[in-house]
Amino acid sequence: MAELTLEPYSLKQRWQRKSGSGHWARILSEYLESLAQACAQHENSLIGHIKALALFAEGGCLSISVVAPGIPASTSGKDPECPALDLTLNVIVYGLPRSLLEEITRQAAFFTAQKWGLEVKNISS
Numbered sequence: 001m002a003e004l005t006l007e008p009y010s011l012k013q014r015w016q017r018k019s020g021s022g023h024w025a026r027i028l029s030e031y032l033e034s035l036a037q038a039c040a041q042h043e044n045s046l047i048g049h050i051k052a053l054a055l056f057a058e059g060g061c062l063s064i065s066v067v068a069p070g071i072p073a074s075t076s077g078k079d080p081e082c083p084a085l086d087l088t089l090n091v092i093v094y095g096l097p098r099s100l101l102e103e104i105t106r107q108a109a110f111f112t113a114q115k116w117g118l119e120v121k122n123i124s125s
Contacts, residue, residue, distance in 0.1 A: 004046055004094035009101035012123040013109065015054075016084040019117040024085060025062060028052060029073035031112040032066040038104045039093045040069040048092035054085045086123065 032050050039045050047068055054062040060078035062085075091101050113120040
């Protein structure tokens with residue numbers, strides 16, 4: 001087996017409701033699970049850890065974690081009905097370049113936001 005390279009990727013995002021409803025834990029779990037699925041589709045990739053921390057203006061936080069495609073995300077913390085949150089995302093996947101992780105993350109965020117009637121924008125990367 002060839003040696004796998006590691007180029008971790010992290011960023012901060014702002015998620016905001018445009019319309020509709022749904023619990024943040026479910027939405028963000030779906031987001032991270034879709035990231036894991038997309039990463040696993042690439043040959044010679046190995047997911048180390050995909051994790052996120054959501055901070056709410058009203059106080060509290062929600063952590064979400066995925067370690068493999070096909071395994072549901074784990075969550076812990078608060079899941080309030082609030083209009084927006086700031087998300088810090090860390091993607092540790094061996095074998096994929098940072099540029100590809102950035103593109104996979106952008107696409108997964110766009111499709112998740114579109115499905116749930118949300119807006120998402122990168123604050124920093």
